[in-house]
Amino acid sequence: MVTTTSSGSPLFDPAELIADMYTVYARLREAGTVHRVPGPDGTPAWLVTRYDDIREALGDPRLSLDKSNAKPGHYLGLALPSALDANLLNMDPPDHTRIRRLVSRAFTPRRIEQLREPIRRTADQLLDAIAPHENTADLITTFAAPLPITVICDLLGVPQADRQDFRAWTDVLMMMAPDPAQPARAKEAGVSLLTYFTHLIAGKRTTPDDDLLSALIAVRDEEDRNDRLGEDELLSLAFLVLFAGYESSIHLLGNATLALLSNPDQLAALRADASLWHGAVEELARYDGPAAISIRRFPTEDVTIGGVTVPAGETVLLCLAAAHRDPHRFPDPDRLDITRDTTGHLALGHGIHYCLGAPLARMETEIALTALFERFPHLALAVPESELQWRPSMRTRGLRALPVTFNG
Template sequence: MQNTAETGPDDLIDVTQLLDDPHAGYAVLREAGPVHRIAGPDGQPAWLVTRYEDVRRCLSDPRLSLDKRNARGGYRGFALPPALDANLLNMDPPDHTRVRRLVAKAFTPARVEKLREPVRRLADGLLDAVADAGRADLMECYAGPLPIIVICDLLGVPEDDRPDFRAWTDALITPDPARPERAKEAVGAMMRYYTGLITAKRAAPGDDLLSDLILVRDGAAAEGGAGDRLGEDELTSLAFLLLFAGYENTVHLIGNSVLALLDHPEHLMALRTNPAELSAAVEEFARYDGPASLAIRRFPLEDVEIGGVRVPAGESVLLSLASANRDPHRFADPGTLDPGRDATGQLMFGHGIHYCLGAALARLQTETALTALISRFPGLRLDVPRSELRHRRTLRARGLISLPVAW
C-alpha cells in the first residue's frame, strides 16, 4: 500500500482552491488519486477520499468510527458540551442503533408525506409576503425561514423563540472570524434553551416530536424496556441535532437548486410545464450541487486500506460527497445538470447505517419549495450579475450567502 499517489506521509496538500471552485478542484484531485493527505477544515491533517466507489464503501464501513473518542490527537469537532454532543453524528452501534430506532419512526416516508400540504401552505405564505415587492433575497425570505419553521413545528418550539434558533444555528454553521466568541455563546444559549424547553414539555407535553421523545426518555412510552430508553444527554443532543441538521442542509439544497435552475432556464421552463418531474429532479440537484460537501469525519478503528492507500488507525478521514457525486465513472457527463437523469445512488444524504434520518423531509421541502416558487413567479430571474453571487467559504458545506432575485 502507498501513502498517496503524489505526497509523502508528512506532506499536506493545500486544498484552498476548493473554497472558490470546489468542483474543478475535486476533479483535479480525483484524477490525481483516490486519497490525499490534506490540511482539513480545522487545519489538522486528514485523509481526503474523492472517488465514488471508495466514498460509498467508506460510508458503510464499520471499521470507520464516528465516535471522537477513537480519534488520534484529541480531535474535538465543535467542542460541544456532553448535553449536546451525545448525538447520532458522534455514535457507533450499539448506541447509534438504539437512539436511531427511537426517532426514526417520526421520519418514515408515510409520516413525512403527511407534511406535504402544510409545507406547501407555508411556502405559499412566505411567497405572499414578498410577491408585491417584485424582488427579494430568497435565502433570507424563503429558503432560510421555511426549514426552520418546519423543524420547529415538528419539535414543538414556540413561534416566538424561532428567530433565536436561526441566529444560533447560523453562528455555528458560519463562524465569524472577527468574533470567534459568537459560536461559543450560541452553544451555551442553545443548551440553556433546550434544558428549559424539555423541562416545560415534561410538565405539559404537546403533540410534537420532542414531547414524544421525553416520554420515551422517562419510560412512560418505552416499548422495549430500559434498553430502549434515551439518556438525558442523549435526549438534549438529539433535539439539538434534529434542529441543526434539519435546518442547514435543507436551506442550502433549496438555494442551490434554485440557482441551478436560473443558470439553466431551459430546465426551469420544462419543470414549470411538468411540475410532476420535480420529485426526480431533486435527486439531480442534490448530486449536481448538494450542500453537504463532506460527510462527518471518520476515525479508523484499525489501519485500513482505502483506494490502495494505507490510513492509520485514529487519523481523520474525510469523505468528499461533492467529489463522489461528480465522479465520471459513476455519473456520465457529471458536470452537466440533467433533471431527467437517473441520479439514484447520489451520496449527498449518505449511505449505510448513518444515512440521513431527515432525507425524506429534506426532499419534500425542496420539491415543495421549488414547485411553489416557479409556478408563482414565471418571470423569476437573478437580480444581480451572476458573478456577484457568493458562496460560504468552507470545505464542509456549500451554500449561498444570498440569492437576490426578481420577477
C-alpha cells in the same frame, strides 16, 4: 497518495477551492483517490475523492464516527456542550443502533406527512412577503433560510414566541466566518440552546403535544429502563434535528434554485411537466448538494482506501462533491439532467448513517421549489452568476446570497 503537483506546489489553495470547487475536486480525483490535506478545522486529514471508494467507506464499520477514536491533535471540530454532543453523528453501534431504533418510533411517516400543508403554507407566506415590495431580493435571507427553521420549529414544537431567539442562536452556532470572536460566540450559543432545550423538554413532559419532541419524550420515558433514551441523548437528538435540518436545507434550496436558473431548459421541462419534480430533487442534490464532505470518520485500525493506508485515529473526509461528479459513476456529471438515473447518489448518506430525515428533506425541497417557481414565472438572477459568492467552507457548499429579480 498525492498532495502536490509535479513541481511541488500544493494541488489547491483554500480560495481556489471555494471559488471553483468542482474543478478542484476533479483535478484531485484524477490525480488519485486519497490525498493528505488540511481539514476544515485546520488539522491534517485524508480526503477521499472517487465514488466507489467513498461509497464503500460510508459502509465500512472500521471507520468510526466516535470522536474518542481520534488521535490527539487530529480533530478539533465544533465545541458543543457534552449533552448536545452525544448524538447519532458521534456514535457507532451498538449505541447508534439502539438510539436510531428508538428515534424511528417517533419520526414516523405520518408525522412527516403532517408537515406537508404547513410547509406549503409557510413557503407561500414567505413568498407573499417578498412579492409586493421589491423588484429584487436575496432569496437566501428571505426564503431559503426562514423556511427550514420554521419547519424545524413546527416539527419540534417550538412556540412562536421563542422562535426569534431560537433562530438567532442557531445562526451563530452554524456561522462560518473568519471572525476571531466566533468560537466564543458559538460556545455561548451552544449553552443557550442547551438551556432552552432543557426547559422546552421539561414543559413538554408536563404538557405533551403532537410534535416530534413530545414523541421522543414518550420514547424516553416509556421504554424499558435498560433500553430507553438517556436524558442527554434526548437533548442531543433535539439538537441533531436542528443541526441536520437547518443549514443543509438552506443550501440545498439556494443551490437548487441557482442550478435551475442557470439551466433554463431543465426549468422549462419542470414547468411543462410537474411530475418531473420528484426526480429533479434527487438530481439537484447530486448536482450541487449542500454537503461537500460527509461527517468525518476515524479508523479504529489501519485501513487501506484506494490503495492508500490510512493510520488508525486519523481523520478521514469522504468528498461527496467529488463522488457526485465522478464520470465513472455518473456519465457527463457536470451537466444538470433532471431525468437522469440518480440511483446511488450519496447526498443523504449511505449505510447505517443514512439520513433519518431524508423523506422530510425531499418533501420540503420539492414543495419549496414548486411554490417558488409557480409564484414567480419570470424569476431570474439579478447579477451575473460569476459575481455570486460561496460561503468559505470546505465542508459545506452554499451561497452567501442569491440576488434575484422577479420580472425576468
